[in-house]
Amino acid sequence: MLDNTKDLLKETYGFKENTFELYERALKDCEEQFKIYDEIREFNQMKVLKAFQDERISDSHFTNSSGYGYDDIGRDSLDKVYARIFKAESAIVRPHFVNGTHAIGSALFGNLRPGNTLLCVSGKPYDTLHNIIGISGDENIGSLKEYGINYGQVDLTNEGKFDLEGIKKALEDSSVRIVHIQRSTGYGWRNSFSVKEIGEVISYIKGIRNDINVFVDNCYGEFIDVIEPTEVGADIIAGSLIKNIGGGIAPAGGYIVGKKELVEQAAYRLTVPGIGGECGATFGLMRTLFQGLFLAPHIAMEAVKGAVFCARIMELAGFEVKPRFDEKRSDIIQAIKFGKANKLIRFCKGIQYGSPIDSFVECEPWAMPGYKDEVIMAAGAFVQGSSIELSADAPIREPYIAYLQGGLTFDHGKIGVLIALNNVLNN
Numbered sequence: 001m002l003d004n005t006k007d008l009l010k011e012t013y014g015f016k017e018n019t020f021e022l023y024e025r026a027l028k029d030c031e032e033q034f035k036i037y038d039e040i041r042e043f044n045q046m047k048v049l050k051a052f053q054d055e056r057i058s059d060s061h062f063t064n065s066s067g068y069g070y071d072d073i074g075r076d077s078l079d080k081v082y083a084r085i086f087k088a089e090s091a092i093v094r095p096h097f098v099n100g101t102h103a104i105g106s107a108l109f110g111n112l113r114p115g116n117t118l119l120c121v122s123g124k125p126y127d128t129l130h131n132i133i134g135i136s137g138d139e140n141i142g143s144l145k146e147y148g149i150n151y152g153q154v155d156l157t158n159e160g161k162f163d164l165e166g167i168k169k170a171l172e173d174s175s176v177r178i179v180h181i182q183r184s185t186g187y188g189w190r191n192s193f194s195v196k197e198i199g200e201v202i203s204y205i206k207g208i209r210n211d212i213n214v215f216v217d218n219c220y221g222e223f224i225d226v227i228e229p230t231e232v233g234a235d236i237i238a239g240s241l242i243k244n245i246g247g248g249i250a251p252a253g254g255y256i257v258g259k260k261e262l263v264e265q266a267a268y269r270l271t272v273p274g275i276g277g278e279c280g281a282t283f284g285l286m287r288t289l290f291q292g293l294f295l296a297p298h299i300a301m302e303a304v305k306g307a308v309f310c311a312r313i314m315e316l317a318g319f320e321v322k323p324r325f326d327e328k329r330s331d332i333i334q335a336i337k338f339g340k341a342n343k344l345i346r347f348c349k350g351i352q353y354g355s356p357i358d359s360f361v362e363c364e365p366w367a368m369p370g371y372k373d374e375v376i377m378a379a380g381a382f383v384q385g386s387s388i389e390l391s392a393d394a395p396i397r398e399p400y401i402a403y404l405q406g407g408l409t410f411d412h413g414k415i416g417v418l419i420a421l422n423n424v425l426n427n
């Protein structure tokens with residue numbers, strides 16, 4: 001680090017020398033890991049480039065449709081580019097999905113019918129799915145449950161692995177139609193599932209019941225590995241465009257990729273039966289969505305490098321982290337266990353102070369709908385709530401774990417983490 005940088009950090013945030021010492025050590029320790037991710041990034045960049053070329057993307061695909069949006073060639077071609085990247089039959093990529101939760105909800109509602117069961121085999125799914133399923137404890141109005149769709153759950157083992165015996169038993173229920181797997185950790189203390197592990201459990205499931213469709217919640221996972229869940233047997237997957245795959249450029253949206261008939265059923269839930277993905281004006285957003293996708297392999301790895309660096313420096317500073325800096329990753333999330341509420345809060349406040357937007361804001365723990373405990377959220381993003389941008393959040397409960405993710409540039413990731421750590425150590 002240049003003295004110029006150090007001077008600026010000292011002047012702005014009152015940095016002490018101990019933070020810089022940890023910085024140099026952490027960065028050095030991570031070199032080997034960075035090389036691994038650089039190579040994955042290079043492959044994924046090539047994969048995305050080839051998909052653009054194979055679809056012969058040109059200026060004429062940056063459409064600006066209005067009204068019904070019939071025959072929007074940009075929109076329809078972006079679907080095809082996504083399908084190529086994921087080696088899937090079909091895709092629907094839309095700014096009309098308000099977020100990842102909406103895309104996931106469309107995939108589930110579209111492909112389940114009354115009397116069917118949704119079986120979640122990676123434990124309780126991400127918080128925002130609870131209202132969709134009807135397990136939030138609220139009234140569950142409009143949920144799958146209200147439509148007569150049942151829910152089953154197989155928890156992970158104590159080691160955070162799939163419980164194969166438990167899954168086998170749950171599959172005896174002939175009403176199971178869709179198995180749900182979550183790639184990322186969410187607010188858990190486990191490692192994310194590699195695409196290989198996901199493939200193994202899918203083979204196991206299909207070996208028992210080949211009439212079942214497997215859905216993978218791919219949020220935070222795109223481009224972290226050289227393969228995606230659709231290449232190892234997932235029938236349908238979904239994610240958010242304001243995470244990895246939007247490249248920090250997409251202003252909103254979600255995607256669903258998979259088998260043609262399953263994606264079509266999901267599209268009928270995004271719009272209505274008979275319309276599906278054939279309507280939907282894109283309001284001049286197509287260039288942005290293409291450009292974000294093109295940048296996504298790079299941006300996702302900027303975020304991963306920030307997470308790896310964070311894991312190492314926080315560990316050197318004496319905190320337990322998951323995953324460790326040299327463990328294989330399948331998402332961009334870094335969990336840090338603080339053990340004390342005040343340290344956790346200072347870390348999150350530091351991430352906020354180090355943001356380009358709203359750096360002057362004090363983030364505070366607050367009661368949020370859908371959460372039992374107070375939650376603190378640090379985010380100063382160009383796209384509201386975008387978590388491919390540097391952000392950190394945590395429920396205020398023991399053992400006080402913060403979840404850090406994103407960073408559009410590795411430099412900002414490093415600096416943000418340094419500011420947060422300095423705020424923990426020297427205040």
Ligand SMILES: *Cc1c(COP(=O)(O)O)cnc(C)c1O
Nearest residue numbers: 099100101126184217219220240
């Ligand atoms: C972020 C996330 C979601 C929901 O995405 P939103 O865009 O916030 O609605 C679902 N599942 C997982 C694992 C996520 O990380």
